[in-house]
Amino acid sequence: MPQMAPMNWLTLFIFFTITFITLNSMNFFQTNYSPKTSKKSKISKTINWKW
Template sequence: MPQMAPLNWLNLFFWFLIIFLMFNSINYFMIYYNIKKSKITKNKLNYNWKW
């Protein structure tokens, strides 16, 4: 029936929204990024070029 078509579109929109949010949350929270922080060590001597 044509009168029920808006409900079907609304249902499809809600399913799309739920799947979209679940997909984004899984990608954001379940992937662990290894961030390696390295200390900046300055081993070279800095000579002033003016002297």
């Protein structure tokens, strides 16, 4: 029946949207991001403010 075709399009759209979201979220959460540890440079001089 051609009247039921939009129903099929809607279910396909929902199916592919859910698949897209789940695959993207799996890809995002499975990658292991290691933050860069920056070493702070220590200033050995003490700054004397002369006002």
